Amino acid sequence: MTSEVVRRPAGDGVAGAVAVDPATTIERVGALLRARGERMTRARRAVLTVLACHGEHLGAEEIVGRVAALDAGVHRATVYRTLDALADLGVVQHVHVRRTGTAYHLAHGGREHLHAECRRCGAVQDLPGDLLDDVARTVLERDGFTVEPTHVALSGLCAACVAHEPSDGPTHRAPARPEPAALVRPSPSPA
DSSP states (O other), X not given: OOOOOEEOOGGGSSTTOEEOOHHHHHHXXXXXXXXXXXXXXXXXXXXXXXXXXXXXXXXXXXHHHHHHXXXXXXXXXXXXXXXXXXXXXXXXXEEEETTTEEEXXXXXXXXXXXXXXXXXXXXXXXXXXXXXXXXHHHHHHHHOOOOOGGGBEEEEOOHHHHHTSOTTOOOOSOOOOOOOGGGOOOOOOOO
């Protein structure tokens, strides 16, 4: 096996997904763990193998199932703890999406990135990490609120779903949702 990154074609439903050599990933993460006085456990090895081989944004239950296929001795709770530990180490990034609740994947390049989720097919696509920097800066300056955009996915339509839109073209607005009665403000009465 080589240590090169394999880029999947965008047509596989996970645009931007990458798969990497599991042995290289395990070796790299093992060095990080040893530097912290920790060790590479069976569970960590299995979770890293799953994430490296698939290169997709996988839900925790998907990871549990794939880990069980590799090593039936790794308990479900251990997989969840392992995902948290690897996220704390900066090796795994998670994002909150509609399809699986939380999706996990290997962090690449050492910098977190953003995600977009197709509201029709559920595909999750990686976006550049600095894409919303200006928005985050504006919100901080105007409202004093620090935005953490890497934890949620932007919602919209992927290129494949846009291509299948009716001939009048894609809609760029989210579907209209009625406001809950408690949030509807009465119109001012005429004077």
